Amino acid sequence: MNSKGHVAVVGGSKGLGKAVSLRFAEQGYAVTVISRNPLVAEARLNHVAADLETMTSSEAVVQEVLRVGGNIRYLIFCQRYRGSGDPWQGEIQVSLTATRLLINGFADHFCQDGDRAIGVVSSVYAEFVGGSQPESYHVAKAGLNQLVKYNAWVMGRKGIRINAIMPLTYLKAESQNYYLANEDLMRLYQQFVPMGTIGRAEDSVNLLEFLCSKKASFINGQAIFVDGGVSVIWPEELAKSMAGL
Numbered sequence: 001m002n003s004k005g006h007v008a009v010v011g012g013s014k015g016l017g018k019a020v021s022l023r024f025a026e027q028g029y030a031v032t033v034i035s036r037n038p039l040v041a042e043a044r045l046n047h048v049a050a051d052l053e054t055m056t057s058s059e060a061v062v063q064e065v066l067r068v069g070g071n072i073r074y075l076i077f078c079q080r081y082r083g084s085g086d087p088w089q090g091e092i093q094v095s096l097t098a099t100r101l102l103i104n105g106f107a108d109h110f111c112q113d114g115d116r117a118i119g120v121v122s123s124v125y126a127e128f129v130g131g132s133q134p135e136s137y138h139v140a141k142a143g144l145n146q147l148v149k150y151n152a153w154v155m156g157r158k159g160i161r162i163n164a165i166m167p168l169t170y171l172k173a174e175s176q177n178y179y180l181a182n183e184d185l186m187r188l189y190q191q192f193v194p195m196g197t198i199g200r201a202e203d204s205v206n207l208l209e210f211l212c213s214k215k216a217s218f219i220n221g222q223a224i225f226v227d228g229g230v231s232v233i234w235p236e237e238l239a240k241s242m243a244g245l
């Protein structure tokens with residue numbers, strides 16, 4: 001058993017989830033990734049296979065994670081639906097049902113003392129509407145935020161905090177070349193983001209790392225934007241600015 005504790009990351013085999021997994025491994029935690037796809041050449045991370053799209057019970061997955069690394073200190077959800085079936089059913093199942101099943105499944109298997117927390121990756125589309133994502137994505141992310149609030153009460157009574165982050169579009173290993181090569185798109189982000197730049201995966205990793213640490217010991221039930229300040233701007237002002245008025 002690792003002296004710092006055991007971290008389970010759902011959807012940690014690629015993208016933001018992998019970056020989160022590696023960050024906690026670098027900090028000295030034992031890290032177990034729960035994902036459908038196996039990890040590629042990453043000896044620092046354990047792996048437990050699970051298909052969230054078909055999950056009806058978390059018992060087998062929870063028991064395997066506990067067998068691999070013992071009780072957990074932090075549980076982090078980074079998954080999203082990427083199937084080819086009905087997006088409504090898929091989003092609800094992967095984002096909401098699987099998250100609920102795993103939270104409930106791990107509820108009695110956190111460490112008995114010290115800091116314990118759950119981190120959830122939601123989206124700005126939990127509160128705003130955008131045409132780049134379907135209605136199912138918006139509804140699932142909004143429900144995810146409400147699930148966080150509900151469990152802030154339920155899990156909080158067990159001494160376990162839970163919080164969500166809501167990132168704007170950000171650069172990650174799999175997509176950064178596309179964005180960086182598109183000068184018009186990058187110029188657009190520079191224009192409407194108050195910080196004058198597009199975010200990076202590390203910005204979200206940093207916040208999750210903070211929320212899953214003793215430094216955040218009295219933060220519970222919150223959904224925090226990671227958007228460089230975009231969410232504070234009144235749309236009329238943004239429209240005027242971008243139109244040069």
